[in-house]
Amino acid sequence: MLEQDTYKDKGARRQLVNELREKGIIDEKVLDAIHRIPRHQFIHKDFRSHAYLDKAFPIGEGQTISQPYTVAFQTQLLHIEKGDKILEIGTGSGYQAAVLIEMGAELTSIERQEKLYHKTSKLLKAMQYEAALILGDGSKGYEASGPYDKIIVTAGAPRVPESLLQQLKVGGILIIPVGDSKVQTMHTIIKKTDGSVENITLSQFRFVPLIGNQAW
Numbered sequence: 001m002l003e004q005d006t007y008k009d010k011g012a013r014r015q016l017v018n019e020l021r022e023k024g025i026i027d028e029k030v031l032d033a034i035h036r037i038p039r040h041q042f043i044h045k046d047f048r049s050h051a052y053l054d055k056a057f058p059i060g061e062g063q064t065i066s067q068p069y070t071v072a073f074q075t076q077l078l079h080i081e082k083g084d085k086i087l088e089i090g091t092g093s094g095y096q097a098a099v100l101i102e103m104g105a106e107l108t109s110i111e112r113q114e115k116l117y118h119k120t121s122k123l124l125k126a127m128q129y130e131a132a133l134i135l136g137d138g139s140k141g142y143e144a145s146g147p148y149d150k151i152i153v154t155a156g157a158p159r160v161p162e163s164l165l166q167q168l169k170v171g172g173i174l175i176i177p178v179g180d181s182k183v184q185t186m187h188t189i190i191k192k193t194d195g196s197v198e199n200i201t202l203s204q205f206r207f208v209p210l211i212g213n214q215a216w
């Protein structure tokens with residue numbers, strides 16, 4: 001099931017990392033993880049030769065593997081420490097999950113598309129990435145494993161789901177793109193000791209929609 005990781009792939013990854021640095025990614029731990037992970041394993045073989053371009057690609061079921069810059073941007077905002085308990089919403093191809101695991105996260109990741117859930121579960125296992133993968137609606141979070149140090153949403157939401165705020169620890173960080181179907185603004189939300197939240201808005205992105213009970 002796994003493709004070879006060639007010298008050409010490794011060289012292409014080095015170039016991708018340089019490109020991400022030029023685009024403003026400065027967290028060396030994020031760049032190291034991207035350098036180590038064979039992104040071509042997460043992409044359909046038709047796109048094999050483009051795996052290290054800074055581009056999103058279709059992964060089936062009308063979904064996409066996010067652009068490496070977007071993965072790096074969101075991951076950098078999480079300020080990951082080894083052992084952080086993280087919830088990812090939108091497992092998709094599993095690439096973002098691999099980045100988080102490589103960085104030492106204790107990961108729970110939830111996906112609503114059954115086919116993707118099964119395919120990605122097999123792939124991550126074959127690559128020896130350990131995570132609790134859940135099939136379900138992540139717009140409600142996943143209370144059973146919470147509360148979380150960090151939550152990352154990798155699909156565009158119409159608003160910040162209340163459940164996600166509830167499942168975040170005090171001092172925790174939630175990264176979520178919020179907007180309409182065409183464009184979303186990245187939000188960093190920090191839960192303070194008094195239970196209030198600080199909401200910082202950043203640049204704009206374009207994600208597939210977050211579909212569910214507390215979403216579209």
Ligand code: SAM
Nearest residue numbers: 065090092093095096112138139154210211212
């Ligand atoms: N993190 C993914 C990756 O590295 O490939 C990105 C995948 S894609 C941009 C977003 C994913 O979110 C899709 O796989 C989609 O099916 C999933 N999704 C959308 N709404 C969801 C929901 N309510 N709960 C869980 N997953 C959801």
